[in-house]
Amino acid sequence: MRRVMTTTIRLQREAFDVGAEAALLTRGRTDIGAVVTFTGLCRADESGEPIAALKLEHYPDMAEAEIARHVEEARARWPLLGVTVIHRYGRIEPGEVIVLVVTASSHRDAAFAAASFLMDYLKTRAPFWKQVEKASGKIWVDAKATDDAAAERWSASPPRREAAK
């Protein structure tokens, strides 16, 4: 059977409906048995201090290309039937969605693993930078060593090619 893989990658300023995006991925399909969604939200604190908002700067052309490269790599590793990645930029307030990753497959293992893989790479390889607005001023968020370590673990297991399309 031919496997149809739907990919949606969007970078946008506007808020969006997480549930509607996930539903869109499976609409009209009966081959998908598992959908994993990861939603990243803006917290009201950063390093123990309250924040008014986040500002996300990005490198538009590269961000889109980099996400597309990692979606391709996820496809090579797992039998995916659909991937949606939506990442916002601009000003984002606590409680609002920053990023959504949706992965669909026949079974849950691939969907869980691919969602985790994509998030680890979004954190460390996609050209986005967070700045927080605190009472003390605007501060660029430092990269976390734990995020690098999370992305590193995927390098240990080389891509697994799909046997058949």
Add this chain to the structure above:
Amino acid sequence: MKLLYFAWVRERIGLAEEEIDPPAGVATVGELVAWLTQRGEGYAYAFENPKIIRAAIDRNHVRADASIAAASEIAFFPPMTGG
């Protein structure tokens, strides 16, 4: 070639982008950083710790030893904090 700067690299240099024409001896990303560092206080501040600065050539991540010979767009930025 066109240079792009993002986040605090952009703020420290005071520019989002510029056109440059480095001298012939500047062949790699690392050499370009060293050359830029000498252009002024803002550059020196932005590149004060060159090990943590990330670079991309034509929208692909590269290391400091990458050749800039065929580059049309080179970006410099801090470690990424998206997601």
